[in-house]
Amino acid sequence: MEIDISAIGRQDKYKLLIGGVVPRPIAWVTSLSADGVVNAAPFSYFNVASIDPMLVSVAVIRRPGSVMKDTARNIAETKEFVVNMADVFNVDAVNQTSADYPPEVSEVAELGLTEQPSAAVRPPRLGESRIHFECRLHRIVTLGEPAAADLIIGEVVHVHIDDSLYQDGRIDIGAFSPVSRLAGHWYATLGELFERPRPIYQPKRE
Numbered sequence: 001m002e003i004d005i006s007a008i009g010r011q012d013k014y015k016l017l018i019g020g021v022v023p024r025p026i027a028w029v030t031s032l033s034a035d036g037v038v039n040a041a042p043f044s045y046f047n048v049a050s051i052d053p054m055l056v057s058v059a060v061i062r063r064p065g066s067v068m069k070d071t072a073r074n075i076a077e078t079k080e081f082v083v084n085m086a087d088v089f090n091v092d093a094v095n096q097t098s099a100d101y102p103p104e105v106s107e108v109a110e111l112g113l114t115e116q117p118s119a120a121v122r123p124p125r126l127g128e129s130r131i132h133f134e135c136r137l138h139r140i141v142t143l144g145e146p147a148a149a150d151l152i153i154g155e156v157v158h159v160h161i162d163d164s165l166y167q168d169g170r171i172d173i174g175a176f177s178p179v180s181r182l183a184g185h186w187y188a189t190l191g192e193l194f195e196r197p198r199p200i201y202q203p204k205r206e
Helices: 010-020 070-078 091-096 107-111
Strands: 027-032 038-043 046-050 055-061 080-085 131-143 149-161
Touching: 027 055, 027 070, 038 055, 038 070, 038 107, 055 131, 070 080, 070 131, 070 149, 080 149, 091 107
Parallel strands: none
Antiparallel strands: 027 038, 027 080, 046 055, 055 149, 080 131, 131 149
16 A cells, blocks of 8 residues: 555544654643643653653644644743653543633542642642643744644653652553554554563674
8 A cells, every 4th residue: 555645634644643653652631721720631642752851742633724723822921831641540531631622621639630730830640540741832943834732842841750659760561551543543552562672783793
């Protein structure tokens, strides 16, 4: 199969990306509006961007008409957010927050989620998550003309990890039990784990 991207529409491009770029980790982002409304929403266009400085990236697709989503607008205005990590224990709540709530309605309040104070930023953490990355906005990059997405790069300034997940300076991946997004309505757990040690290059001898 050979596909000329210039010959296909937006929906077909979307299907190719979410079907081929898998699995994708989920950032369950909490943010505050300028009016103090707590917003919670999941995003799977999410990953590590840098180690030092410690940066994560979240891409938020805009609504039709280049309208920013609540999360992107909140972060642009208040410069802070929290990434609450998704796992098998909170995935149903994560999914519920993906509904299209109006800006003045807090998903956290509507769904009865647990707000916990953050240590370094104003948006709260979610008690239903066991790993939290508190972030300050590093920069927002607007993608597309007209604007199609907001690439949010946040600097991690504080991390919370449940004691049960932290062993010998590492996060216990089995105890964490993260979930990831696939295409359509599908999610995935870790499945079988295996190791492949990184090889060391050795020049061939003549």
